Amino acid sequence: MATAxxxxxxxxxxxxxxxxxxxxxxxxxxVLIPMAALIMRAASLPLDEFWRIATEPRALASYRLTxxxxxxxxxxxxxxxxIIAWTLVRYEFPGRRLVDAIxxxxxxxxxxxxxxxxxxxxxxxxxxxxHLESIGIQVAYTWVGVVVALTLIGLPFVVxxxxxxxxxxxxxxxxxxxSLGASRWTVFRRVILPTVLPSLATGFTLALAxxxxxxxxxxxxxxxxxxxxxxxxxxxxxxxxxxDYLGAAALGLVMLCVSFAMLLSIxxxxxxxxxxxxxxx
Amino acid sequence: MAVADHxxxxxxxxxxxxxxxxxSVLFLAAILIMPVVSVLGYAFSEGLGVYLNALRxxxxxxxxxxxxxxAAIVVPVNTIFGVAAAWAIAKFDFRGKQILITLxxxxxxxxxxxxxxxxVLLFGAQGWFGPWFRDQGIQIVFAxxxxxxxxMLVTFPYVARELIPIMQMQGREAEEAAVSLGAGGWMxxxxxxxxxIRWGLLYGVILCNARAMGExxxxxxxxxxxxxxTTTMPLQAQVLYDEYDLVxxxxxxxxxxxxxxxxxxxxxxxxxxxxxxxxx
Numbered sequence: 001m002a003t004a005x006x007x008x009x010x011x012x013x014x015x016x017x018x019x020x021x022x023x024x025x026x027x028x029x030x031v032l033i034p035m036a037a038l039i040m041r042a043a044s045l046p047l048d049e050f051w052r053i054a055t056e057p058r059a060l061a062s063y064r065l066t067x068x069x070x071x072x073x074x075x076x077x078x079x080x081x082x083i084i085a086w087t088l089v090r091y092e093f094p095g096r097r098l099v100d101a102i103x104x105x106x107x108x109x110x111x112x113x114x115x116x117x118x119x120x121x122x123x124x125x126x127x128x129x130x131h132l133e134s135i136g137i138q139v140a141y142t143w144v145g146v147v148v149a150l151t152l153i154g155l156p157f158v159v160x161x162x163x164x165x166x167x168x169x170x171x172x173x174x175x176x177x178x179s180l181g182a183s184r185w186t187v188f189r190r191v192i193l194p195t196v197l198p199s200l201a202t203g204f205t206l207a208l209a210x211x212x213x214x215x216x217x218x219x220x221x222x223x224x225x226x227x228x229x230x231x232x233x234x235x236x237x238x239x240x241x242x243x244d245y246l247g248a249a250a251l252g253l254v255m256l257c258v259s260f261a262m263l264l265s266i267x268x269x270x271x272x273x274x275x276x277x278x279x280x281x
Numbered sequence: 282m283a284v285a286d287h288x289x290x291x292x293x294x295x296x297x298x299x300x301x302x303x304x305s306v307l308f309l310a311a312i313l314i315m316p317v318v319s320v321l322g323y324a325f326s327e328g329l330g331v332y333l334n335a336l337r338x339x340x341x342x343x344x345x346x347x348x349x350x351x352a353a354i355v356v357p358v359n360t361i362f363g364v365a366a367a368w369a370i371a372k373f374d375f376r377g378k379q380i381l382i383t384l385x386x387x388x389x390x391x392x393x394x395x396x397x398x399x400x401v402l403l404f405g406a407q408g409w410f411g412p413w414f415r416d417q418g419i420q421i422v423f424a425x426x427x428x429x430x431x432x433m434l435v436t437f438p439y440v441a442r443e444l445i446p447i448m449q450m451q452g453r454e455a456e457e458a459a460v461s462l463g464a465g466g467w468m469x470x471x472x473x474x475x476x477x478i479r480w481g482l483l484y485g486v487i488l489c490n491a492r493a494m495g496e497x498x499x500x501x502x503x504x505x506x507x508x509x510x511t512t513t514m515p516l517q518a519q520v521l522y523d524e525y526d527l528v529x530x531x532x533x534x535x536x537x538x539x540x541x542x543x544x545x546x547x548x549x550x551x552x553x554x555x556x557x558x559x560x561x
């Protein structure tokens with residue numbers, strides 16, 4: 001059957017044509033043609049017009065917020081995600097399994113729910129916003145709120161990337177270093193961190209990629225003021241609501257290119273991580 | 282030496298340990314637990330009766346029906362896709378496999394807004410196929426088909442992503458043995474492959490369902506927000522929230538949150554069950 005074709009290794013198993021055919025057809029209709037429509041619509045713009053839309057002040061301000069807040073949120077997650085992963089792997093404490101289970105909540109929780117919940121909790125009269133307000137910190141309707149929302153949705157990516165890597169760290173190596181006189185901090189820096197770093201970088205990039213495209217959990221807490229607290233996905237939605245299809249497609253193409261770049265970095269980081277693991281063995 | 286080591290650890294760890302556990306729990310409480318509790322707090326802030334009445338409103342019931350309908354179409358199709366893609370990728374070696382895997386990962390890094398935008402560009406009034414479908418009297422954007430397509434694009438990777446590593450780990454020997462003993466393709470799949478992937482498959486389906494019912498960004502772009510007609514549950518929560526109907530918004534949100542918590546519970550149970558079976 002499939003053996004006659006040069007691009008597929010011979011196998012006695014059936015169903016290759018059918019499964020690959022179905023998967024390919026599905027991807028063509030659900031992913032490839034729609035993405036092509038976006039690219040071609042944006043490409044139908046003259047280059048200078050595309051450039052004008054993609055770099056107008058309102059768009060530039062939205063990139064600054066989207067990428068800046070996403071980067072900050074990914075950094076916060078890298079630090080706290082690492083601490084949480086460490087706590088879960090190294091310590092036994094009451095409620096550990098519960099904490100471990102709720103880490104995945106942002107994966108399962110609809111973004112609109114986390115959006116309205118965060119907006120209400122951090123609003124000036126909300127449970128947390130009330131106290132933050134009294135010490136002069138405003139979270140809701142500022143860029144800080146955007147960072148908070150993006151931190152929430154990115155957290156599980158870092159924890160779930162770092163956790164298995166920390167479990168793999170060889171404790172006897174740590175003990176050896178300590179018995180040779182290394183301080184706990186040196187052991188952390190020289191033994192643990194190098195082992196975990198590729199996974200931490202992968203988690204960071206996954207959280208960053210997710211944050212850049214995020215819409216639902218952000219728009220409620222952001223306040224959505226043009227030039228100040230308006231993220232790029234929202235600007236696309238606004239352009240669509242004004243029937244500015246070309247403008248939406250242009251900004252969509254910019255975001256799609258960023259997504260591809262993120263996807264390539266994630267693949268490269270995965271390669272690094274796998275080589276690290278293979279190199280140790 | 283070993284004793285000294287032990288002492289060093291004893292002396293250093295308790296303080297760091299307590300601080301780190303405290304930091305972890307505090308961070309999670311502020312960013313995860315507080316919002317979850319607040320959803321329930323606001324939903325029931327005016328009592329159970331008001332909560333139940335909010336859920337019984339005409340538009341909210343319509344939103345629940347639309348969400349269930351969408352999931353009932355999207356989840357089976359995505360499950361079939363996931364099983365087919367995982368079978369091709371895990372059981373065969375072919376050129377272009379990496380491209381296929383990358384395509385499957387694409388929705389994870391593409392903004393949901395883009396996922397909705399592409400279908401508006403295809404089927405909207407000024408879209409490639411928009412005018413043709415309009416002439417046939419078929420409405421795609423701002424109607425159920427658009428909502429289904431956008432949801433499908435965002436959620437199709439979940440089953441495939443769950444199955445591919447499991448099926449790759451299991452290898453091909455069992456299926457090859459079954460086929461060489463004369464079993465047909467379907468029999469091999471149902472009797473050999475399916476029993477060994479069923480827990481992963483179940484979790485993939487549950488996760489896909491949670492994402493499909495909760496999808497917001499992609500659906501917001503294609504829905505048109507026609508109340509009682511094209512608002513899914515997450516959109517209905519937004520509509521009510523924007524109208525300052527907090528009890529109504531959080532009542533809808535509480536249902537979606539219940540779905541998320543159920544999903545997590547099932548995941549934890551499935552993992553525990555899977556681990557026990559592997560040990561046995």
